[in-house]
Amino acid sequence: MPTKDLVTKVWIEPGCIVCDACETTAPTVFEVTDDTCIIRPAALNAEFTKPITQSIIDAAEECPVDVIKFDVAPVEVSEEQAAAMEAAAAAPKPAAVEHAAPATAAAPPAAKAAPTAVPGKTAEPATATAKTAPHAPVSVAGASDPAIAALLRAASSRGGNVMIQKRDESQGMSADAMKRTDPRELPADARQAMLLEAAKKAKDEGMTRRAFMSGAALGIGWVAFGVGTGVAVGPAFGRFMMPNVLEEPDPKVRVGKIQKYLEMQPGEVNEDYKPQGIWIIREEDRIAALSIICTHLGCIPNWLPNDRKFKCPCHGSGYKPNGINFEGPTPRPLERFNVNVEDGIVIVDKSKKYQWELGQWDQPGSFIQT
Ligand code: FES
Numbered sequence: 001m002p003t004k005d006l007v008t009k010v011w012i013e014p015g016c017i018v019c020d021a022c023e024t025t026a027p028t029v030f031e032v033t034d035d036t037c038i039i040r041p042a043a044l045n046a047e048f049t050k051p052i053t054q055s056i057i058d059a060a061e062e063c064p065v066d067v068i069k070f071d072v073a074p075v076e077v078s079e080e081q082a083a084a085m086e087a088a089a090a091a092p093k094p095a096a097v098e099h100a101a102p103a104t105a106a107a108p109p110a111a112k113a114a115p116t117a118v119p120g121k122t123a124e125p126a127t128a129t130a131k132t133a134p135h136a137p138v139s140v141a142g143a144s145d146p147a148i149a150a151l152l153r154a155a156s157s158r159g160g161n162v163m164i165q166k167r168d169e170s171q172g173m174s175a176d177a178m179k180r181t182d183p184r185e186l187p188a189d190a191r192q193a194m195l196l197e198a199a200k201k202a203k204d205e206g207m208t209r210r211a212f213m214s215g216a217a218l219g220i221g222w223v224a225f226g227v228g229t230g231v232a233v234g235p236a237f238g239r240f241m242m243p244n245v246l247e248e249p250d251p252k253v254r255v256g257k258i259q260k261y262l263e264m265q266p267g268e269v270n271e272d273y274k275p276q277g278i279w280i281i282r283e284e285d286r287i288a289a290l291s292i293i294c295t296h297l298g299c300i301p302n303w304l305p306n307d308r309k310f311k312c313p314c315h316g317s318g319y320k321p322n323g324i325n326f327e328g329p330t331p332r333p334l335e336r337f338n339v340n341v342e343d344g345i346v347i348v349d350k351s352k353k354y355q356w357e358l359g360q361w362d363q364p365g366s367f368i369q370t
Helices: 021-025 046-062 079-090 109-113 136-144 146-155 161-171 175-180 188-204 209-213 220-229 234-241 258-262
Strands: 003-012 030-032 037-039 068-076 126-128 252-257 278-282 286-291 302-304 309-311 325-327 336-342 345-354
Touching (some): 003 037, 021 046, 258 286, 258 345, 286 345
Antiparallel strands (some): 003 068, 252 345, 278 286, 286 336
């Protein structure tokens, strides 16, 4: 059974500049939020990333700040995958992979020396970025084994099966095609998508509402259509069209009566305010508010009551009920928020944080004495 080098793990290091490049290249793997990029939950699974190895490598290469990291490992390919690879190898090769290493390129030593791996396992994973180990798996697979290059090409999110299926199901028409089409002939969701996209672009570019309304972002016909028909354009478009107002959420969160938390047992965790980014924890002599952000790379851990720990689904960091880290790659405990009591109500101020490694967990305001 052939062995191929495929991406088994992908993650984001701090420093994302929210440029959207990775989501454009590999939308099934990366999601760019307002202030960072995250790995979509499905892409935390090696079985998901292996077939889209190429798009992950592309995204890493294109990342201007090199924050996309990935592990590659030699993986045995099933008969079914081999058949798919052969079929893909026989298909015309798109220009999108012309950056793959030439057939004579030497494979990286790590890949050459790696033993045959158990499917789904990482055998001495070679952590890489496109800059430090450019196209490591591609140069090996794409050069010495055209079949795996075909698999990567076929499964690439830039033109392969993943995106073809996705397009069939949900996109139907390219953005360019939509722009060339009379808005009255498009389905309602396509019209809405176009207007939302234009609003986002205009906002990103600092375009004024006046300029937007003149058609600079989308085209005069489109704007006339959107406004003239009163099409429902969703909150993002609506927000763009509204007067500018400051929408900073209040960092102070009222989390209920102190009595509720006094009745908790030491080691107990209250998750009622997790949607607001807060866990309330009970210790022997105090109540504290933990931030739910993993101190490794910013994912959101889960509280596992049976295991008495917080467990991060991204890279496996684990924290005790008091927030102290004890397993996985995270270098430090969860952070704590400022807490105090006003008129019997516990108030968490998320604008003030306390870090254990800085000796701040005993500072006034980092806990409520019980
Ligand atoms: Fe990596 Fe949580 S983000 S372990």
